[in-house]
Amino acid sequence: MPSSHSSLALGLGIIGLEFAAAVTVFVSSTLLPVIAADLHARDRLGLLIAGSTLGMFVSMPLSGRAIRAFSATQVLGGGLVLSIGGTAMASLADGPVVFAVGRAIAGFASGLLAVFGLSAAIRHLSDDVRVRVIAATAAMWILPALVGPPITLGLNAIVGWRWTLLLPLPFVVVGRVLVARATRDDPGEQDIRHTSWNALLVPVGVGLMVVAADRPLAIVVGTVIALIGFAALVPRGTLRARVGAPAGVAALTLFGLGFFGADGLVTVLFTDGFGTDLRAAGLALSAAPLAWSLSTPLVPRLRTRGLLPSTALCLAVTGLCVLALAVAVATGAPYPLVILAWAVAGVGVGLAYPTLYLAASTPPEGTGATELAAAVITAESFGALLGGSAGSTVLTLTGLGHAARVQGLTIAYAGFGVVVLLAAVLATRLAPARPPTEQSA
Template structure:
């Protein structure tokens, strides 16, 4: 009688295996710090604008940063395709830190805004460069997991960012919010050095030459995005004209920055990129005004109404973790279809809440759904974009995905703001109109999701 010794198969390497450990730590830390800085600024901006006498430039501190990010995405994407992601990532981190130092030492609002523009330029480039790092370093089966980790890296800042920033601003100075993040970015950069060395040792692939006009188009998009944001907040009678013209400019200028067929949802990569923009526009235009609804109509304190964002963030993280566990057992296309549908249902709940003045607990339940849907959709979209890319166009496609996200979100938020101003916030009619717009965008995302291909 013979006994066969069972053969043990080596476990597949994970994100924290020795080959990927420091790259994983550095990358997730950079995402975490970017999220922390973004949420912290939202908390302390009223203090900054009062101290620097810059109330008139309040919105520019946000819209300008978002717009500069579009330029950073395009520059980093083209650079990564031509030379690999190591150089653009180092340059992006440097620009981001310089922006933090500039804002952190500012004694004038214009200097502070200048620092914010550099932060946007650097953060936009960091995101795109990190996507290319993922494509070059990690094997495809790990992509859903690392992108799920990126999504989860936004959760902790949503919990601790606002209170920590508030405590630092109140007890020390708001300057140290920026300076402290700058120091931490340098530490994260040190953690990712091994990955940069590995990338530099890899043979260079001939990248796409790219369009010489790409950066010009990105600047045009950025200016139009700022115009949409400023027009949406002005509340003047001519705001609709400014936003409409700026919207047309965005659509025309963004076309060369996206894969061909994106705006008509051509199946495959174009539909995937468009889906990113559609779900982002629907979700974030709801998220911006949801605490406002609870505060203005339900008369809940800001601290309480803001908790609904924490609900969405935790749900997003849970959805991200769930999709990473699915792995190859559930196809990317099926996952994004389910996720997009859940996001739409969650936004419809907010519309019904505003329309019929339902309980805030109903709104929280709906936002729990919407956040979970985003957790399913976002990591798989990132994975799909890389799966449709080669080393020649990983940077361009990653940039296109984040550009679709940023421009669609900014545009939808501005239009929602115009609807809120037109129908009024006190009566609740403005929120109904704003959430109706978000629901239409969410509904449009569902058929787009069915044009996504693995």
């Protein structure tokens, strides 16, 4: 177990990398219309968006091999170089292909750094500290969500999108330095089980899903291919939801599918389903994420006092709230009640997520920390991607027009709610949490 100073540096480094990830998301999404126009790629938005996603998924099955083959300093240094190089390449791009390649390189680096940071946390931080770090990382999305878009637009007006795209890099550097300080004497895992090469089917399938996002058949084929790779990446017993980390990874996947799938359609839900303007839809969009970010920091204190509701109960509340959105759009419920339901869903997630993430990232016997870290990150991200693809496919199949769109949204949100409820069922199979007094410092 590292010293308290090393634990603090490691925790702050992980939080810093999460803040950098949040800044990257909001900067990239805010600049997307500007970049698409400047690169003459308005008809190739999928390519502009896909780069970072594909890079991250490619890094997952390769991270364990890299961490075993190189020292901590080399891994972190390589990740930093790739992050800077990929971002610089994207900022200098003269066309959408070069931009996408640069974003893919940066996405690969982001995935590598995330796996290294999480695996180090699994090996070196007690459960209590890890819960606090998880709670803090959720809070790191509040500030970028509130001020990220206006600051990004302001910088774009002053220096242009190419310089603005570099904004997240200082936070990546700070996070990397802190993690490096905490792990400089870390020998790493000497017995990492090599992930099957079948795991590389995940980025292959994901690539098909993202690039051909407007073709339902391609999405289905890509999903099947990615699931084969996913099965090779996750811990043994995940597909059977075996008690402990396997059930946690399975529940995290379903949570990502159901909640992030619902979150991805909120703007469409309010503009097309309830007939609001974009301003009102934007307010609704922030309700659940803001509630999540504000409620998660309460988890460590509630957990210490024995007052934290069970993960299954919190996820069940979230699932019921998502189902309520399906009923609301079908019946034309009042706008304030719908926002309230979505905010309560965020509270449920905020209280459930740290414990669920902790359970999913606690290695069962025979599973290395690095292997599990890659599986956990993939599970949540892959679930979210499946949710987004499922939602868009449902809306495509139900067609245009107000009545058809209401029908599609009702079906989509009903499905998302059921999936989150299934995640709640799997959460009953998590390993019992150890009382704080029984954990190592």
